[in-house]
Amino acid sequence: MPHTQGEVRFEFVASNILHPLEKLVAVRHHGNEFFLLYVQKEAKGLLKSDKLTRPSPNYVIKEALNAYAKAADLEVLASNVDEAPKNVHLEENSALRHIGDFIQDFPAHPRIWIEVGFGSGRHLLHQAKNNPDVLIIGLEIHKTSIEQVLKQITIMNLSNIQVLDYDARLFLELIPSNRIERIFVHFPVPWDKKPHRRVISDAFVAEAERALVVGGTLELRTDSDLYFAYALETLTALQKVSFEVHKNRDLSISSKYEDRWKRMHKNTYDVTMHNQIHSPQRSEQYRFELPIERKSDDEVIALSGTIHRFDEGFVHFERIYRVDGGGVLLRLAMGSFDRPEHLYALLTPTQTRYVPALPIPSRANYRAHLLLGALLHG
Numbered sequence: 001m002p003h004t005q006g007e008v009r010f011e012f013v014a015s016n017i018l019h020p021l022e023k024l025v026a027v028r029h030h031g032n033e034f035f036l037l038y039v040q041k042e043a044k045g046l047l048k049s050d051k052l053t054r055p056s057p058n059y060v061i062k063e064a065l066n067a068y069a070k071a072a073d074l075e076v077l078a079s080n081v082d083e084a085p086k087n088v089h090l091e092e093n094s095a096l097r098h099i100g101d102f103i104q105d106f107p108a109h110p111r112i113w114i115e116v117g118f119g120s121g122r123h124l125l126h127q128a129k130n131n132p133d134v135l136i137i138g139l140e141i142h143k144t145s146i147e148q149v150l151k152q153i154t155i156m157n158l159s160n161i162q163v164l165d166y167d168a169r170l171f172l173e174l175i176p177s178n179r180i181e182r183i184f185v186h187f188p189v190p191w192d193k194k195p196h197r198r199v200i201s202d203a204f205v206a207e208a209e210r211a212l213v214v215g216g217t218l219e220l221r222t223d224s225d226l227y228f229a230y231a232l233e234t235l236t237a238l239q240k241v242s243f244e245v246h247k248n249r250d251l252s253i254s255s256k257y258e259d260r261w262k263r264m265h266k267n268t269y270d271v272t273m274h275n276q277i278h279s280p281q282r283s284e285q286y287r288f289e290l291p292i293e294r295k296s297d298d299e300v301i302a303l304s305g306t307i308h309r310f311d312e313g314f315v316h317f318e319r320i321y322r323v324d325g326g327g328v329l330l331r332l333a334m335g336s337f338d339r340p341e342h343l344y345a346l347l348t349p350t351q352t353r354y355v356p357a358l359p360i361p362s363r364a365n366y367r368a369h370l371l372l373g374a375l376l377h378g
């Protein structure tokens with residue numbers, strides 16, 4: 001290491017301090033930075049992608065897995081990774097964006113809509129096709145749905161969709177104030193037993209209000225009585241708000257979920273909030289640089305497993321890896337209690353930085369970052 005196999009670059013290997021047979025292999029491929037996870041068990045090993053840094057589309061990972069097996073001269077006993085050429089739709093597709101694109105430069109398009117959790121993408125594609133002068137940002141966390149929708153975007157030759165593999169609850173904080181015309185949240189997962197995981201929350205509605213232009217709308221569509229009641233309660237808690245409610249309203253397009261509910265004769269509720277507030281721009285500028293001067297590797301390793309709290313958030317040193325060649329790699333959960341970031345921090349003699357990307361510039365993340373810096377500095 002470092003080593004290049006075809007188009008894939010392997011940077012370093014790091015071993016879990018508690019389970020040295022579990023290793024992360026750092027990869028750079030097609031502009032993505034991610035890890036492969038290698039777990040050794042007796043004479044056999046399992047090589048797979050690391051969940052936290054897993055890039056999209058899938059072929060990027062497949063190529064890296066195959067390249068590593070070749071470079072390390074592994075004898076493949078069983079594999080579910082095919083050698084098939086990458087999907088041409090994905091390769092040609094420029095609709096797939098990274099969160100970093102939005103942090104550096106939010107799209108300047110004059111008319112922007114957002115769809116949260118587009119699933120099969122029927123509504124997203126329909127709206128894009130029928131509103132060519134609008135840019136629609138589609139947010140989804142389910143990779144297979146993203147890949148299927150990217151294929152459709154290519155087939156339908158749509159150039160006004162940007163797809164992002166990112167949690168909508170975090171994304172809203174990044175939007176400049178008064179920029180979005182419509183935010184669709186259609187059939188969100190109800191999470192009746194874990195309400196804190198719902199997309200709609202006090203914080204989400206407040207951020208939506210800030211991001212919407214005056215007259216812009218937040219449009220929830222749900223088949224869940226509980227979610228409907230919860231949304232009404234959340235909206236009514238706002239200081240000043242105006243919203244309308246419809247029951248069993250037909251839209252020009254019906255999603256996959258909706259078709260299923262209709263067959264089951266379930267009710268559908270629409271709650272549309274109309275924003276009336278012109279919000280000030282955010283003034284905070286957060287910088288996420290980790291300290292170059294820091295504790296020794298062994299002192300950092302002593303933090304393994306510890307959790308450090310402050311009033312609105314925390315830093316959890318979930319796992320620590322020793323980097324071959326010197327340094328440590330920290331697997332962290334940090335930020336607000338509700339919406340923590342899961343990411344790595346790489347601390348070697350030559351680099352100190354977050355991997356695969358900086359935490360998103362929210363207040364809670366910045367406070368967690370400052371706490372992390374203090375813990376590493378001693």
Ligand SMILES: C[S@@+](CC[C@H](N)C(=O)[O-])C[C@H]1O[C@@H](n2cnc3c(N)ncnc32)[C@H](O)[C@@H]1O
Nearest residue numbers: 117118119140141142167168186187255256257
């Ligand atoms: C029940 S499905 C509905 C899909 C689609 N809107 C429809 O009507 O058919 C909910 C979708 O929201 C996505 N999702 C859940 N939480 C999310 C989040 N925080 N950010 C973005 N997407 C999310 C899920 O992956 C899932 O595809």
